[in-house]
């Protein structure tokens with residue numbers, strides 16, 4: 271049992287909606303399609319009536335055979351059955367056409383809303399939720415919801431037909447009609463009992479499938495690394511139990527659903543036996559005509575088919591309901607980053623002040639505790655420190671990707687929580703270590719922050735970065751296709767595109783995580799030139815990995831376990847011989863052109879001259 275249920279827990283944002291809330295929510299998606307739905311409903315009524323008319327005409331034919339009048343009315347009844355059959359086809363065609371459109375439109379809207387919700391989520395959401403699981407909610411869960419909506423229409427049509435047949439049966443023989451109806455509460459009772467079981471097993475099956483998706487997604491993302499380290503077997507070993515689990519859970523779901531049908535068919539069979547016996551006796555006693563008896567037997571199959579298929583629908587119905595629950599939970603997931611107001615920030619000067627700020631990805635384990643730091647407008651600050659010191663965390667708070675728990679973060683003296691988030695973020699230029707490029711051309715990527723930017727602006731930005739020589743090295747200049755994730759460009763070229771993109775954005779504050787990957791000296795020089803241009807006149811926070819950067823910034827801040835342990839400029843900090851020297855020896859010193867392996871380390875713990 272343990273294995274089967276492992277990893278199938280709900281996501282943090284999952285919730286259970288009451289049937290009423292769920293239904294109300296689903297109805298709200300269908301409401302704009304009221305006109306088409308009325309047409310579908312009319313067609314369903316006509317279709318059900320015409321389907322119920324066929325056995326009625328058949329029963330008249332049986333009576334005519336018994337009376338010996340079939341010779342006179344036979345052709346009329348045949349024509350009647352033909353016309354009713356043809357009309358059924360037309361009604362069904364119109365019904366299918368419009369109901370498919372209604373379902374398609376509703377799913378389109380639901381998927382748009384789900385995708386919108388995904389885009390709106392804070393970065394913490396992406397840290398906590400594997401992307402495969404998100405994809406699964408936006409695609410297969412909305413598909414399951416589509417199935418529910420078309421099933422619901424089928425269900426309504428079947429229920430209506432049952433209603434028509436019931437009326438007919440009562441008109442013919444109250445006694446036999448009551449016998450037929452006697453079984454309904456048993457079937458409905460069984461279906462209701464089954465409901466709970468079905469919902470639980472269906473939900474598990476969906477979660478296990480999204481686990482499979484998440485695993486596949488991660489495998490595809492890291493396939494190059496896996497192949498590099500020849501870890502295909504390990505990847506497969508990880509996939510196997512997850513896939514097995516999905517198999518087991520789906521099998522269990524199948525078992526749950528397969529128990530209901532034999533039970534239902536047994537009840538139906540017993541009822542039919544009763545009807546054959548009782549009806550036959552009544553025909554012999556002349557209390558019932560042969561045609562009526564025929565209608566009852568036909569009616570029973572017409573009657574039973576919808577009832578048993580309602581139970582059959584149940585599985586998919588439940589699947590769709592829990593899918594819609596999952597999609598709504600995604601749409602309704604509360605944001606972690608909450609603004610207390612939405613004041614227009616105006617053009618920011620870029621003064622940043624952390625005041626007694628406390629933050630932890632998990633509130634019980636703070637990464638920053640009572641943290642204080644003031645960065646003046648226009649200042650360029652380098653954050654250095656060992657891995658895990660909290661450098662990226664600071665930048666994630668400035669970009670407002672995460673919500674801090676305590677203290678204040680002021681931008682130009684205003685509480686960051688009061689600024690209109692979209693307008694604020696548009697003035698923050700964030701460059702990650704490995705800049706992400708979208709499929710398209712180099713020009714498309716440069717104009718990404720401002721799609722209305724003209725070709726000349728894009729060209730000017732590209733030319734300004736690194737002297738523009740790098741554009742000539744691209745096979746089709748700015749029209750070169752960058753490939754998926756920018757794979758068609760070298761690492762250095764991707765960084766240059768990211769810098770040109772910043773120029774187009776023209777942010778007030780730049781948060782830059784320098785790439786650790788080394789590039790050739792020419793590209794390095796171009797990047798440095800580009801950086802000087804991009805950072806000039808803006809407040810800049812650089813998570814520094816390059817010697818040339820730390821040598822030129824206004825202030826270096828040395829972080830250790832979320833605390834500032836030293837700050838100052840390069841020469842002063844080196845002279846102090848403290849923590850900065852350690853970091854310098856570890857990360858930066860070897861980049862110096864004068865560096866010789868094994869020599870020239872700056873002594874830690876005592877004042878030492880600045881060596882290069």
Ligand SMILES: Nc1ncnc2c1ncn2[C@@H]1O[C@H](COP(=O)(O)OP(=O)(O)OP(=O)(O)O)[C@@H](O)[C@H]1O
Pocket residue numbers: 397631632637655656657658659660661662663664
């Ligand atoms: N998304 C996250 N969820 C939980 N903990 C995190 C997350 N990101 C970082 N941390 C933790 O927060 C601490 C600070 O991490 P941070 O990424 O800020 O360090 P860093 O100084 O930028 O390190 P590096 O130079 O390796 O990028 C680390 O202990 C890290 O494990």
